[in-house]
Amino acid sequence: MIDILPIRTQRTNASRLAELDFDTLEFGKAFSDHMFAVDYRDGEWQEAQIVPYGDMAVSPANSALHYGQAIFEGMKAYHQTDGGVALFRPLDNWARLNSSAERMCMPTIPEELFMQGLRELIRLDSAWVPTSAGSSLYIRPFMFATDGFIGVRPSDSYRLVIFTCPVGLYYSKPLRVRFEQKYVRSAEGGAGYAKNAGNYGAAMYPTKLAQQEGYNQLIWTDASEHQYVEESGTMNAIFVIDGRVVTPALSTSILDGVTRRSVLQLARDMGLVVEERKVSSREIIQALEAGKLEEAFGTGTAATIAPIATIGYEGHDYDLPIVGPQAFSKRVSAALDAIRSGAGADVHHWMVPV
Numbered sequence: 146m147i148d149i150l151p152i153r154t155q156r157t158n159a160s161r162l163a164e165l166d167f168d169t170l171e172f173g174k175a176f177s178d179h180m181f182a183v184d185y186r187d188g189e190w191q192e193a194q195i196v197p198y199g200d201m202a203v204s205p206a207n208s209a210l211h212y213g214q215a216i217f218e219g220m221k222a223y224h225q226t227d228g229g230v231a232l233f234r235p236l237d238n239w240a241r242l243n244s245s246a247e248r249m250c251m252p253t254i255p256e257e258l259f260m261q262g263l264r265e266l267i268r269l270d271s272a273w274v275p276t277s278a279g280s281s282l283y284i285r286p287f288m289f290a291t292d293g294f295i296g297v298r299p300s301d302s303y304r305l306v307i308f309t310c311p312v313g314l315y316y317s318k319p320l321r322v323r324f325e326q327k328y329v330r331s332a333e334g335g336a337g338y339a340k341n342a343g344n345y346g347a348a349m350y351p352t353k354l355a356q357q358e359g360y361n362q363l364i365w366t367d368a369s370e371h372q373y374v375e376e377s378g379t380m381n382a383i384f385v386i387d388g389r390v391v392t393p394a395l396s397t398s399i400l401d402g403v404t405r406r407s408v409l410q411l412a413r414d415m416g417l418v419v420e421e422r423k424v425s426s427r428e429i430i431q432a433l434e435a436g437k438l439e440e441a442f443g444t445g446t447a448a449t450i451a452p453i454a455t456i457g458y459e460g461h462d463y464d465l466p467i468v469g470p471q472a473f474s475k476r477v478s479a480a481l482d483a484i485r486s487g488a489g490a491d492v493h494h495w496m497v498p499v
């Protein structure tokens with residue numbers, strides 16, 4: 146693709162790259178040298194810029210801070226075996242950002258603006274892309290309201306920013322999770338499918354309570370009956386029951402995960418039966434007791450494929466079987482890694498070189 150938009154670039158004269166230890170990367174703590182920023186004003190996107198990563202001045206009256214008019218995405222770029230850098234399914238994230246924008250009364254972003262901004266930013270900071278297995282460049286696009294006005298109505302002006310972080314694993318060991326049966330992440334008709342900031346802020350308190358009980362994350366259940374699985378913390382939830390790959394069907398209360406979508410596609414490619422349907426917490430526990438729950442794991446851009454070791458349900462902890470190298474989660478994780486690094490065939494054309 147040819148770059149056509151003028152993006153004004155101001156390079157840093159004080160790179161922080163030499164301070165980064167690529168061997169001890171933690172998720173979300175190190176930020177690459179530059180960020181992309183573009184404002185929306187008077188009904189149109191203004192001139193885009195790439196500037197040194199740093200603090201931004203905003204009106205204290207903006208409606209992102211007061212009413213949560215803020216959305217984001219999580220995506221990744223990977224070092225390639227041929228030495229280049231490629232993005233994983235960036236157009237899926239662009240489309241979801243626009244779907245979140247519509248839900249939150251924010252302007253949509255033209256594909257060229259998003260993709261060209263991403264490409265130029267990542268080319269400029271390509272030395273920040275980690276090369277070791279399991280690491281990647283996490284990309285955080287986000288948009289927020291910028292009007293200085295505290296009446297409750299959609300802002301007229303916005304800022305889209307993209308910054309990047311070299312990252313290692315989000316979860317370093319198999320997870321202890323429990324079904325949540327009191328608090329609700331989202332109801333049907335709510336904004337659970339959108340990646341808006343408030344979904345994550347409101348999940349922190351119930352998650353904190355579960356963490357105080359020794360769990361890493363929650364598995365949210367539906368708002369009306371607390372019976373059916375929705376998603377888990379920062380991930381979609383997938384189960385392998387009696388050889389079938391089972392996951393909650395998408396709805397207005399569940400995030401349409403790009404990793405979820407990719408895992409289900411690879412499962413179908415491997416000839417497995419995939420069931421996207423309602424799945425209850427009771428079904429999961431009964432399958433576990435009957436020895437039919439083979440695997441449970443979360444999927445997400447940050448989390449990648451995160452195995453679940455223990456599930457708490459109605460006051461009891463249920464341990465899942467230890468999985469071997471032939472388990473679906475291991476095979477699909479290896480297949481995804483191969484596609485992302487360029488070592489495996491990318492038959493679905495998911496990788497986009499920068």
Ligand code: COI
Pocket residue numbers: 218219220345379445446447448
């Ligand atoms: C992601 O997986 O990219 C997410 O957005 C989850 C979380 C870090 C908020």
